[in-house]
Amino acid sequence: MNKDVLIIGGGPSGLSTALHLIKTAPHLTPRILILEREHYPRPKLCGGGLVFDAENILEDLGLDVREVPHADSDEIHFDFAGRGLKVRMPKRHALRVIRRDEFDHWLAKKAVSSGIEIREGVVVKSVQPREECVIVETNQGEFRAQVVVGADGSNGITRRCIFPREPVYTARALEVLTPNASAQSKEFEQERGRVAFFDFFPVPNNIAGYVWDFPTQVKGVPMRCWGIYDTNLLADQQRPALKEPLAAEMKRHGFDLGDYEIKSHPIRWYNPRNNVSVPRVLLVGDAIGADAIFGEGISMALGYGVIASQEITESFQRGEFSFRRYRRRLGRSGLGQTLFARWVITQVIYSLKWRWFQILLWRVFKPIVLLAAWVFVLNWSKRDLRR
Numbered sequence: 001m002n003k004d005v006l007i008i009g010g011g012p013s014g015l016s017t018a019l020h021l022i023k024t025a026p027h028l029t030p031r032i033l034i035l036e037r038e039h040y041p042r043p044k045l046c047g048g049g050l051v052f053d054a055e056n057i058l059e060d061l062g063l064d065v066r067e068v069p070h071a072d073s074d075e076i077h078f079d080f081a082g083r084g085l086k087v088r089m090p091k092r093h094a095l096r097v098i099r100r101d102e103f104d105h106w107l108a109k110k111a112v113s114s115g116i117e118i119r120e121g122v123v124v125k126s127v128q129p130r131e132e133c134v135i136v137e138t139n140q141g142e143f144r145a146q147v148v149v150g151a152d153g154s155n156g157i158t159r160r161c162i163f164p165r166e167p168v169y170t171a172r173a174l175e176v177l178t179p180n181a182s183a184q185s186k187e188f189e190q191e192r193g194r195v196a197f198f199d200f201f202p203v204p205n206n207i208a209g210y211v212w213d214f215p216t217q218v219k220g221v222p223m224r225c226w227g228i229y230d231t232n233l234l235a236d237q238q239r240p241a242l243k244e245p246l247a248a249e250m251k252r253h254g255f256d257l258g259d260y261e262i263k264s265h266p267i268r269w270y271n272p273r274n275n276v277s278v279p280r281v282l283l284v285g286d287a288i289g290a291d292a293i294f295g296e297g298i299s300m301a302l303g304y305g306v307i308a309s310q311e312i313t314e315s316f317q318r319g320e321f322s323f324r325r326y327r328r329r330l331g332r333s334g335l336g337q338t339l340f341a342r343w344v345i346t347q348v349i350y351s352l353k354w355r356w357f358q359i360l361l362w363r364v365f366k367p368i369v370l371l372a373a374w375v376f377v378l379n380w381s382k383r384d385l386r387r
């Protein structure tokens with residue numbers, strides 16, 4: 001089958017690319033096809049924390065994420081060993097937490113109702129760029145396209161086909177869902193309530209990341225989503241098993257990690273050295289990289305869609321598909337600038353791993369941290385949506 005734009009992966013980056021292409025190049029709509037390996041609503045391991053920028057991009061598409069079941073946090077704590085920085089947003093929630101099976105299904109339905117074709121259950125096996133087209137082999141035969149978008153996530157096949165020898169920068173993450181209160185700690189629900197926690201106490205033990213605990217909901221039932229993220233930046237040092245700090249933090253609040261199912265998935269993080277395209281094929285979302293500090297990638301995935309759609313639209317106008325300018329376009333965008341800044345911050349905050357530094361950072365240098373977050377971490381999407 002021949003298409004103009006073939007998008008591999010129907011997660012937020014692939015769906016956002018398609019939804020933005022409808023805006024920037026409406027004539028392409030019937031010539032776009034998304035190939036998705038799973039069937040919606042498909043499971044996706046993710047904390048589901050949506051920051052302001054994600055909602056901003058969705059609003060700009062005319063979409064209201066409140067249609068998706070969610071739990072809101074009014075406050076976020078960035079702690080070291082239980083104490084640190086508290087963040088509230090004026091007149092709005094600080095973090096909105098969705099479940100990815102529901103969110104991605106909702107976004108896919110929006111794409112379909114806007115005229116985008118999605119084929120579910122199609123597993124891409126290889127991506128071969130040629131001078132005249134790209135050949136995509138799948139479990140359901142061969143597809144040919146003018147342009148392919150690799151939106152297939154941290155383990156995606158597209159990147160492996162076009163950059164087989166590139167170094168891989170991935171974080172490890174574990175996730176666990178628990179009830180709102182444990183048998184031992186009935187007060188937990190009142191204590192933690194609508195607060196999302198990030199605690200960086202594992203850093204001095206060479207786990208370059210944090211333990212999180214968010215309020216969430218599953219099928220309307222309030223729950224907590226716990227997890228641990230490790231950039232692997234200190235992987236050459238001796239580290240405890242990843243689940244140990246998570247188990248310790250959960251125990252502190254009356255939960256036994258052994259009682260719950262632990263799931264894990266890598267998160268590929270953005271490194272400025274990463275390649276992003278070859279002629280006729282460009283990457284978006286985790287296929288390039290999520291934020292390195294937190295592994296935050298939903299807003300980024302939506303943001304990659306904004307930039308990729310501009311690049312593809314101009315390529316069709318010129319009739320030239322080298323994607324030579326994509327890297328520069330990304331680098332100059334609000335998304336590229338925040339990803340770069342976060343990569344730099346990651347090298348600093350996780351390399352200076354000493355306990356005293358982490359205490360200074362999260363408990364003493366609060367105004368500096370807040371200012372850095374405001375300038376380099378938040379509000380990047382507005383710049384890209386104005387273009």
Ligand SMILES: Cc1cc2nc3c(=O)[nH]c(=O)nc-3n(C[C@H](O)[C@H](O)[C@H](O)COP(=O)(O)OP(=O)(O)OC[C@H]3O[C@@H](n4cnc5c(N)ncnc54)[C@H](O)[C@@H]3O)c2cc1C
Nearest residue numbers: 009011012013037046047048049124152153285286297298
């Ligand atoms: C444990 C964990 C917790 C996280 N928590 C958060 C959080 O709280 N907030 C946040 O912002 N980010 C979080 N993230 C990161 C976030 O999940 C990702 O950054 C985001 O999903 C990236 O979107 P994407 O569209 O690029 O890739 P994905 O969401 O991975 O989507 C890729 C899609 O491609 C499909 N696919 C893959 N291979 C093929 C193939 N060969 N053929 C066809 N289809 C294929 C997959 O089925 C999938 O639907 C978390 C990640 C993990 C692992």
